[in-house]
Amino acid sequence: MQFIRESLVKLITETSTNLPPDVRQTMASALEQETPRTQSALALNVIASNIDMAQEAEGPICQDTGMPTFLVKTPVPFNQIVLRNEIRQAVAEATRRGKLRPNSVDSITGKNSGDNLGPGTPIIHFEQWEGEDVEIRLILKGGGCENKNIQYSLPCHLYHLGRADRNREGVRKCILHAVWQAQGQGCSPGAVGVCIGGDRTSSYDHAKLQLFRPLDDTNPEPELARMENEIMEQANQLGVGTMGFGGKVSLIGCKIGTMNRLPACFFVSVAYECWAFRRLGVLLDAGSGAIKQWLYRDPDRPVEKLAKQAGFPLTGREVVLETPLTEEKVRSLKVGDVVLVNGPIYTGRDEVHAYLMKNPSPVDLRGCVLYHCGPVALQQQGVWKIHAAGPTTSMREEPYQGEIIRRFGIRAVLGKGGMGKKTLEALQKNGAVYLNAIGGAAQYYARAITSVDGVSLKEFGIPEAMWHLRVKDLMAIVTMDAHGNSLHADVEETTGASLEMIGARE
């Protein structure tokens, strides 16, 4: 087993930095389908560049490297205890190298273990098989899309769709509803793994397992294959689009499995996966631990670049924002404006918001851009460097944001997926805007950071600390302005009407 650690670190690194060909293929076709010059097309271009950058630099595709979940098959006499320990050590090593963000947090104290090890992390499922080799599959599923997972207990009533009964039609409604409710918050276009049946826990587990299927396979069950095609067609008529900006492509995959259920229970569980669909696998020699074969990859097909051009083409109509921002400048912005941010900005996510609700800010936030972001940061010779820095889901801060904008004089909130009514009111009242960055584009945004000027509240752990960043030409779209307009509210309403129409089809 002399190569086992090296093989596992390689698997984790490749999974975090290099999307598999089936996902690349669907993203390439999303790029082709989307109407040029729309916000969704712009976002897809950035995503394509980000995918290429991540592969070239061997950096995380998204700063949220998710919950490492391993599926392992071993031959009968193989020592699983040793392998479990090797997997754990490889996860810690990949974290040290900045290929995984430290993501394992004590649920009571909030303390980050710093190495992705802790009770329940990583997740490792073992089974035995008759094969001679060891098969290991890995998925890195981030928190933004994990929060959009949803479970239905049929019969139930669904917003826009009415009653969902215990039949095929009820299941179809649930899956469409699951795609709709995610909007852009799970970084659409996404894929869904679905389980019909099981109990509460096994059903969710089986739904997630479906995400290990290649996006281009065909379900061996003809009825389920028909359903998958139908959902793909109908969900892509909803109009959610990339990042929930409105557009033609909302779903890149639908994989459905079934489990037997108790007569009294009828669960439909949906695991929502973002476009940053990081999933790979290897076959290892059971003696040496060396990689014999990569799964999901075709050795005859080299990785092709996805982006036709780097980043997105500047039109000259972008609005340049120099921080700190003035109220006048902010009030001149409107939904749809593309902005380029220059100057110092500060990160702040869940822990920072909870802190600011009760304490003074460690820095003067007047006129600032507050970035909802938990970066991958490494310190080398005393200097911090940001290795991945895309936005996190803003909606989690909805209960606090309005109050924090008011109290600290923040002029712009930068995040993804949009925010709700309370924040929209606060933007209008206090003269502030919401800027939507492209979710998952962590390499793209890391390149807009010219320096790390400091860090506050580091005791919250790397992702939750307040990072003082200096940025140049950081691109985002105004999706909520200071005049009461919200692109997110508009898209939710129009897609809700589409859902109603599509759902009514039998």
Ligand code: SF4
């Ligand atoms: S792409 Fe979006 S949902 Fe996916 S892991 Fe990154 S931030 Fe989370």
